[in-house]
Amino acid sequence: MRRKITIFGFFSEDSGLTCFIKTNYHALVAEGYDFNIINTANYRPARELKRLGTYYEVPFYFSDINGRNFFQKRKNFIRELKDILEECRNTSQTIHLYLNTLCDPISIILAHKANFNRIITHAYADYTNIFNIAEKQLQYVGRKMVEKYATDYIAVTPEAANFFYSKKLQRSPKFSIIQNGIAVKKQRYHEEQNLYYRKRYGIDSKTFVIGNVGRFINSKNQVFLVECFDLFQKIYPNAKLVFIGDGPMIEDVRQRVYQLNLESKVIFTGYLENTEEVQNIFNVFAYPAISDGLSLSLLHSIANGAMAVVSNTQSQQLKELDGIVSLPIDNAQLWADEFYRLNQRRYNRSIQSEKIMSELIQHGFTISTVSRQLKKLYGRPQWED
Structure with missing residues (x-):
């Protein structure tokens, strides 16, 4: 059996991120890569991603902190995600976290606790212009968790990189830009x-x-x-x-x-x-x-x-x-x-x-370019010992 790469993200049916995954990961599957997909979408989850590998779904808790049962929902989410990550770790050494923000870095922390060898954070958005003071403070804490636990740092644009990573991390050989690719x-x-x-x-x-x-x-x-x-x-x-x-x-x-x-x-x-x-x-x-x-x-x-x-x-x-x-x-x-x-x-x-x-x-906005970059990031498909 081949070692799998675990993919984590908020993959709703109608999001650009889901389109990116569907468009570009089919090419990787065709070249022998296997995946665990962890979907946290709580609105129209993209269950067609099951075709890419072993599929897990754990809906994200509501973002409104004043919402009903907020803390209980977050507690349940953390427990379910922890169990899923530990199960994925049985077949996977690498986790690729597609993230829009770092306001709650719990996925990074739990990936570390599950003992993934490689924790790839992927900055997929730039919300600098819409964050309030409290959200900016939470984002700052999340950036510290990235520096502490992540091993590789990816961004879709230079602007998203600035939103997620310090200039020091962006100078690291483990940092790279992987822009969106389309057919x-x-x-x-x-x-x-x-x-x-x-x-x-x-x-x-x-x-x-x-x-x-x-x-x-x-x-x-x-x-x-x-x-x-x-x-x-x-x-x-x-x-x-x-x-x-x-x-x-x-x-x-x-x-x-x-x-x-x-x-x-x-x-x-x-x-x-x-x-x-x-x-x-x-x-x-x-x-x-x-x-x-x-x-x-x-x-x-x-x-x-x-x-x-x-x-x-x-x-x-x-x-x-x-x-x-x-x-x-x-x-x-x-x-x-x-x-x-x-x-x-x-x-x-x-x-x-x-x-x-x-x-x-x-300019490289193609599936072949993205596929080549992802293969370089992941390395050759590996077989279990």
């Missing part, structure tokens, strides 16, 4: 899919479509996007806003749509398995995230040939790509004006798609 050529623009899905969702072929893909959570800032769209459609009425995804804050966004009387102009598709096909209807991909990692949905959309307007909190890696405009998120009118400017721009969507796909390949 680039699969995102190629298809005119026939554009026309098909516009007809399916009742959108005229000449309507200007602004799209957004992602979970409905605070950091994605979709309410702000609704307000930007409201200003834009007042100067260009033949427009639609399409949201693809689901999440705990979807009703807040729906409520804002209702308040602005935009029900006829905003479409909520819900979670889709075929996002790569539906995104062909987008003229512009809008991503006003307050703070985040390296958005896979953004990479998908620009590879598909859509122009993109993103918040200026996004990684510098993205701003170097063609077709992306970066704007501050304190001025909705600025976003509306940019939507109008892009609406007036004329370009060949297929040619733009081919151009950006070439750029993404050149």
